Amino acid sequence: MSNVYVKLMNIQSELNAPKNLTNKFGGYQYRSAEGILEALKPLLKQQKAALIINDDVVFVEGRHYIKATAKFIDTETGEFVETSAMAREENEKRGMDASQLTGSTSSYARKYALNGLFAIDDNSDADSYNTHGKEAHTKAQTQSKQNK
Numbered sequence: 441m442s443n444v445y446v447k448l449m450n451i452q453s454e455l456n457a458p459k460n461l462t463n464k465f466g467g468y469q470y471r472s473a474e475g476i477l478e479a480l481k482p483l484l485k486q487q488k489a490a491l492i493i494n495d496d497v498v499f500v501e502g503r504h505y506i507k508a509t510a511k512f513i514d515t516e517t518g519e520f521v522e523t524s525a526m527a528r529e530e531n532e533k534r535g536m537d538a539s540q541l542t543g544s545t546s547s548y549a550r551k552y553a554l555n556g557l558f559a560i561d562d563n564s565d566a567d568s569y570n571t572h573g574k575e576a577h578t579k580a581q582t583q584s585k586q587n588k
Contacts, residue, residue, distance in 0.1 A: 444519035447487040448512055452559045454483055473551040476560065488515050493553065495546050504529045506542065508549035510557045525552035 457479040459469035477491075484491055490513045498505045506529065511522040527549035529541055536544065554560065 442519055443517055444489075444512070444514040444521055447489050447514055448521055448557075450487055451480070451483045451489070451512075455479060455558055455560070457558075457560060471551075471560075473547050473554060476551065476554045476558070480554075480558070489513060490515050493550055495549070498526065506545045506549045508546065508553040510550070510553040512557055521557070523553055523556040525549050525556060527552070 457471050457476045459471045460475060461470050461472060462468070463470060480491060492511045492513065494509050494511075496507045496509070498507045505526045507524055507526045509522055509524045511520050513520040527545045529545045
């Protein structure tokens, strides 16, 4: 097995990036990309590895996306593993100017690129609580079945 994968496996098994932030509006715990990076830095040093994260702006079907790529590099061999995640910029968001909107989208994409690379399970992350109207639709379906 390649050395870079052994180092990555070691970090994946040791990484502890707790959900230490609270969304007061939604009432749920979450982690940020910054929190993940803080937890990673000592493990990267221990494994003699580096992490580089880059963003690209991608235009798909009339919408702008931020594509974040997280690259894990074995500093002893130069071997690397990378993964990417994309997040779509909203057309506008109240209280944010264009640069804040792009920054927020970048943070979101980076977080999910890091989640993919370091096997961070986010099954109960903020997104799983956000039903985007699905709950109302499910209730309507249940009510419809009961009426039949």
